[in-house]
Amino acid sequence: MSYQTLNHKETLVALVENKPGVLNRVASLFRRRNFNVDSLTVGRTHKPHVSRMTIVVDANRADAHKIATNLYKLVNVIDVRLISQEPHVSRDLALIKVRTDDPDSYNTVTEVCERYPARIVDMGPKVSIVEITAREEIVESVINELRPVGIVELVRTGIVAMGRGIRIQDTEYEPTVPVPSGVNGNGTAI
Amino acid sequence: MLLTGSEIIMECLLREGVDVIFGYPGGAILPTYDAMTKYPQIHHVLVRHEQGASHMADGYARASGKVGVAIATSGPGATNLVTGIATAMMDSSPIVCITGQVARAAIGSDAFQETDVTGVTLPVTKHNYLVSDISELAYVIREAFHIARTGRPGPVLVDVPKDVQKETIEFVYPESPIILPGYSPPRVGTDNQVDHARELINNAKRPIILAGQGILKSGAMHELRELAERAHIPVTLTLLGKGGLPENHPLSLGMMGMHGQAASNHAIQEADLLIALGMRFDDRVTGNLKTYAVNANKIHIDIDPSELNKNVKVDVAIAGDLRAVLEQILPGVEDSSHADWLNHIRNWQEDADERDILRTRDAGGLIAAQVINDLWQYTDGDAITVTDVGQHQMLEAQYYPHKRPATMLTSGGLGTMGFGFPAAIGAKFAMPEEEVWAIVGDGGFQMTLCELATAAQENININIAIINNGFLGMVRQWQEIFYEERYHATPMFSPDFCKLSEAYGVQARRVTSRDEIEDAVKFAREIDGPTLIEFVVEKQDMVYPMVPAGADLDKMIRRPKPGEVK
Numbered sequence: 001m002s003y004q005t006l007n008h009k010e011t012l013v014a015l016v017e018n019k020p021g022v023l024n025r026v027a028s029l030f031r032r033r034n035f036n037v038d039s040l041t042v043g044r045t046h047k048p049h050v051s052r053m054t055i056v057v058d059a060n061r062a063d064a065h066k067i068a069t070n071l072y073k074l075v076n077v078i079d080v081r082l083i084s085q086e087p088h089v090s091r092d093l094a095l096i097k098v099r100t101d102d103p104d105s106y107n108t109v110t111e112v113c114e115r116y117p118a119r120i121v122d123m124g125p126k127v128s129i130v131e132i133t134a135r136e137e138i139v140e141s142v143i144n145e146l147r148p149v150g151i152v153e154l155v156r157t158g159i160v161a162m163g164r165g166i167r168i169q170d171t172e173y174e175p176t177v178p179v180p181s182g183v184n185g186n187g188t189a190i
Numbered sequence: 191m192l193l194t195g196s197e198i199i200m201e202c203l204l205r206e207g208v209d210v211i212f213g214y215p216g217g218a219i220l221p222t223y224d225a226m227t228k229y230p231q232i233h234h235v236l237v238r239h240e241q242g243a244s245h246m247a248d249g250y251a252r253a254s255g256k257v258g259v260a261i262a263t264s265g266p267g268a269t270n271l272v273t274g275i276a277t278a279m280m281d282s283s284p285i286v287c288i289t290g291q292v293a294r295a296a297i298g299s300d301a302f303q304e305t306d307v308t309g310v311t312l313p314v315t316k317h318n319y320l321v322s323d324i325s326e327l328a329y330v331i332r333e334a335f336h337i338a339r340t341g342r343p344g345p346v347l348v349d350v351p352k353d354v355q356k357e358t359i360e361f362v363y364p365e366s367p368i369i370l371p372g373y374s375p376p377r378v379g380t381d382n383q384v385d386h387a388r389e390l391i392n393n394a395k396r397p398i399i400l401a402g403q404g405i406l407k408s409g410a411m412h413e414l415r416e417l418a419e420r421a422h423i424p425v426t427l428t429l430l431g432k433g434g435l436p437e438n439h440p441l442s443l444g445m446m447g448m449h450g451q452a453a454s455n456h457a458i459q460e461a462d463l464l465i466a467l468g469m470r471f472d473d474r475v476t477g478n479l480k481t482y483a484v485n486a487n488k489i490h491i492d493i494d495p496s497e498l499n500k501n502v503k504v505d506v507a508i509a510g511d512l513r514a515v516l517e518q519i520l521p522g523v524e525d526s527s528h529a530d531w532l533n534h535i536r537n538w539q540e541d542a543d544e545r546d547i548l549r550t551r552d553a554g555g556l557i558a559a560q561v562i563n564d565l566w567q568y569t570d571g572d573a574i575t576v577t578d579v580g581q582h583q584m585l586e587a588q589y590y591p592h593k594r595p596a597t598m599l600t601s602g603g604l605g606t607m608g609f610g611f612p613a614a615i616g617a618k619f620a621m622p623e624e625e626v627w628a629i630v631g632d633g634g635f636q637m638t639l640c641e642l643a644t645a646a647q648e649n650i651n652i653n654i655a656i657i658n659n660g661f662l663g664m665v666r667q668w669q670e671i672f673y674e675e676r677y678h679a680t681p682m683f684s685p686d687f688c689k690l691s692e693a694y695g696v697q698a699r700r701v702t703s704r705d706e707i708e709d710a711v712k713f714a715r716e717i718d719g720p721t722l723i724e725f726v727v728e729k730q731d732m733v734y735p736m737v738p739a740g741a742d743l744d745k746m747i748r749r750p751k752p753g754e755v756k
Contacts, residue, residue: 017372020322025312032313069496075317075337078372173371 010064011084014053017076039158054160090161092136099150100128193361195354196225202331212243216263218290221355238640242612244274247285249616252599258285265303275345276314280603284343293353307349316344324357341375342494379508387489387506388522394463396531399425404468404512405434406595413516422528426454428469432598437591447475448737449584453538459744466490468512471501477743545749556727563589568711573625578610578634581663584733608637618652632658632684642694645720653714654722691722698722
């Protein structure tokens with residue numbers, strides 16, 4: 001049984017207009033409909049007027065299709081795909097600050113980094129930072145292996161995902177309404 | 191043409207065909223109030239509380255099908271609109287609210303009368319805007335009307351900072367098509383869906399149509415009737431669907447649900463096919479979902495895809511405009527007869543007739559159901575009635591059968607007390623040739639009775655019927671049934687409504703016995719201006735049948751038959 005079916009998580013990808021308040025609208029929708037968000041990431045795309053969200057939801061509480069239709073009801077949401085139900089690539093990124101103030105700890109950390117696609121991005125006499133970018137379950141494994149060493153700080157981005165092959169999620173949309181300066185183009189307004 | 195933001199707002203309203211707006215001025219919206227002086231084509235109605243403005247805009251929209259407009263200042267002006275906006279949201283009523291906001295530079299500084307209005311209204315609007323630049327303004331207003339009126343209609347709020355209202359720009363009205371990349375209401379069903387639906391309809395032995403407000407919103411009255419008559423299917427209506435099929439039609443079963451006709455609820459539970467058209471299986475309609483119509487196939491057609499399979503899992507779910515989808519389905523629907531099924535339903539109806547309060551009680555004093563039924567009779571069953579929320583609302587639904595769409599306006603989803611009276615004022619502005627009655631309780635009326643001044647100032651020709659039982663009647667009914675008759679906070683003191691009304695300059699009458707009803711209704715109809723009639727009715731009456739919240743739909747508490755012990 002795969003990780004996803006065990007935990008009944010589903011991943012949605014939403015293309016949204018890059019306008020102020022859109023993240024607020026999505027967050028408000030999840031609160032209002034009592035949907036449970038596991039992680040939500042948002043960032044710019046190759047088009048300045050389009051942002052992209054990857055949302056991992058607890059599908060025990062609400063049917064993922066129901067979440068998708070509700071998301072699509074938001075006027076600023078251009079497209080929604082239930083990407084966990086098709087072949088896709090997903091990645092989570094973690095920065096893990098661990099204690100490396102003795103040779104044993106240091107050796108364990110370097111050994112973990114050799115077995116996983118992880119690397120030390122900051123090294124010091126007391127602590128070091130390990131970076132791992134991988135599927136969520138691999139990130140979990142690295143965290144679990146480093147735990148005995150002594151994790152002192154940890155940050156994760158949450159999952160980003162993309163359909164495999166020719167499954168292209170994009171929009172033809174080009175804005176026609178005048179875009180006021182400072183809202184768009186040179187920064188994300190979400 | 192160089193115009194200010196305020197003038198652009200007015201120009202855009204004109205182009206949307208707006209002839210009346212309901213509002214209340216204040217600091218942050220003053221530039222737009224000043225611009226109104228240059229646009230006498232648009233009549234401004236000064237309300238006495240902004241909640242009244244949003245309810246009036248809602249009443250206007252429900253009666254006419256056009257977009258209603260409310261306008262208010264920042265902060266408290268805007269927050270006072272919220273109840274009316276939430277009411278419109280729950281009942282899919284198209285309104286546009288325009289609010290002033292503090293100047294852009296002051297936003298976020300806790301300036302005087304500053305509230306994050308787009309934040310506050312985010313969960314209760316279909317969409318909202320904070321206009322951050324005058325170049326967007328005309329586009330935003332055009333989009334707001336488009337979003338409000340299309341698809342599943344709903345409220346849209348546009349928040350305009352004061353300095354944007356005052357700024358000037360070369361105005362060119364955008365004529366290009368509106369492009370909203372994330373907004374495309376569904377139109378029609380797929381061939382597969384339509385074939386499947388038709389097959390279920392043609393093979394059903396005990397079908398029933400559940401018709402909701404979607405019938406009225408999409409203008410599918412004719413198609414509904416055609417389907418019902420051709421396939422010989424009884425029709426039951428939701429509260430907001432009233433008028434979708436004339437209630438004197440032989441196939442009409444009246445309302446369904448918590449206080450619906452018993453025959454409707456029994457028929458739903460025994461049906462082998464539910465055809466749900468433009469309704470959303472609200473808990474007040476279904477009762478216990480686990481036991482709801484368990485033996486029936488189900489077809490659900492609604493314009494909002496998120497309503498499909500939300501509360502009730504269905505066999506055929508079609509997202510689309512109801513009228514367009516019915517036009518797809520109708521051509522293959524066969525002529526059928528379901529005489530046995532209809533006879534079966536008639537037994538339930540006959541049983542209900544025996545329990546009817548109009549037959550079982552000889553009205554010495556006034557019985558609310560009797561008042562409403564008499565009002566139906568003396569207004570030829572043809573008035574626009576706008577109700578408040580509570581016992582009188584359910585009695586209106588039971589005892590004032592409607593023949594035409596959009597003639598019974600009521601707050602269904604949100605159940606907003608205080609809605610009825612201001613919404614009736616809005617309805618009369620929308621339909622000045624129609625006879626409009628606000629039917630309200632003594633409780634709800636006191637929530638928005640300040641609008642008596644608005645009615646008097648406008649000399650608007652509406653009639654107010656207060657059904658005064660001295661209690662918050664529906665809450666009292668729940669206390670009687672579920673809280674062992676502990677009537678806490680439901681007995682209610684009221685002012686002398688007639689004197690109060692006269693103090694506002696609104697002529698009034700009090701009715702305490704049945705033989706006065708006809709004359710009082712005549713009096714109200716003859717006066718060209720607002721009138722108020724207070725009907726003093728029996729204090730501890732009940733609305734039957736009643737499906738207790740969460741109970742099985744056919745497990746109704748019934749009014750005892752004559753001679754039967756309660």
